[in-house]
Amino acid sequence: MNRKGLQHFFKLAIAPYIDKNAVFDKLGPGGPDKQAGQKGDYMQKQQRCNKREIKYLKKEEWEKLRDSIDSFRDIVLIELLYESGCRVGELAKMDIQDLDFEAGFIRIRAENTKTKTARTVYIPQGILSKVKGYLKQTRRRKGLLFRLKKRRIQQIMEKYSQGSGIEATCHTLRHSHVVHALMDKVPIAAVQKQVGHKRLSTTAIYSDLAPEQVKEAYLRRER
Numbered sequence: 001m002n003r004k005g006l007q008h009f010f011k012l013a014i015a016p017y018i019d020k021n022a023v024f025d026k027l028g029p030g031g032p033d034k035q036a037g038q039k040g041d042y043m044q045k046q047q048r049c050n051k052r053e054i055k056y057l058k059k060e061e062w063e064k065l066r067d068s069i070d071s072f073r074d075i076v077l078i079e080l081l082y083e084s085g086c087r088v089g090e091l092a093k094m095d096i097q098d099l100d101f102e103a104g105f106i107r108i109r110a111e112n113t114k115t116k117t118a119r120t121v122y123i124p125q126g127i128l129s130k131v132k133g134y135l136k137q138t139r140r141r142k143g144l145l146f147r148l149k150k151r152r153i154q155q156i157m158e159k160y161s162q163g164s165g166i167e168a169t170c171h172t173l174r175h176s177h178v179v180h181a182l183m184d185k186v187p188i189a190a191v192q193k194q195v196g197h198k199r200l201s202t203t204a205i206y207s208d209l210a211p212e213q214v215k216e217a218y219l220r221r222e223r
Contacts, residue, residue: 054209056175061166068164074156076127076134077146081153081170083127085177085195087114088170092150096135096142101128108196115198122194178206 057065062082069075081091086108093112100106104125110118123131135141146153154170161168168176174195181191192203 054175054179054206055167055172056179056209057166057168057172059180061168062173062176062180065160065164065166065168068160068166072130072137073134073146074160076130077148077153077156078160078173079127079130080123081157082173082177083124084121085174085181085191086121087174087196088153089114089150090196091170092144092146092148092153094145096140096145099128099131099145101132104128113196115196117196117198119193119196175206178203179209182207 066075066079066082069078077091081088084091084106086094090108090112093109094106095109098107098109104123106121106123108119108121110116113119131145148156157168157170157173178191178195181194182188188203188207189200191206192200195203197203
C-alpha cells in the first residue's frame, strides 16, 4: 500500500472516534457545557459543605468562655487568638518584634501563614495593653511571644472549653472572629485581609451565618 493509501486507511479507521466532545473524554462525558455545569454543581456542594463545617460561638458564649479563664497568660493567649482571628499556628510563631504597640498592629510573617502571604493584623488597644502587661511580667523583649507549641495552645483551649461547658477549639475562635466582625458591619474585604483568606469567596461563606446586618452592608455597597 502506498503513502496516500495508508493516509486514507487511517482516516477511515479513526473517523468514528472523533467528535466535538472527544477532547473532554478524560474529564468526563458531555462536552464543555456539561463540564462547566458539573464544576458549578461541585462548587455549590462544596460551599454547602463548608457552611456545615463552620462552628462559631455566639457573643455570650465567647464571654462565658473568656470569663472562665483563671490565668493571666491564658487570658492574653486566648483573647489574642479571638481578637486577631489568626490561626493557632500563626499565634505559636508570633514574635515580640512583630508587635507594633503604637499603631495597634501585629505583622504575620509569610513563612508562618498557611497561604505563605504576609499580612498586617489589627489588634484592639485593650488586648495590646494586656500583651504589654504580660511582657512586663515575663521580663522579655525579644523572641517568641508565648514560647508555646501549637499543640500546647490547643490543650490550653481544651481545658477552658471543658471547664466552661462551651464547646470550642482554637479554630472556633477564628470562625467566631469572622462572624462577629461581619455582624458588627466590618466590610467583608477588611475581614478577608485581617484573617488572611486567599479568596474573598471564602470569607463570603460566613456572611450567610451572620444576620441581617450583613445584608444591609451589601445593599449599601450596591447603591
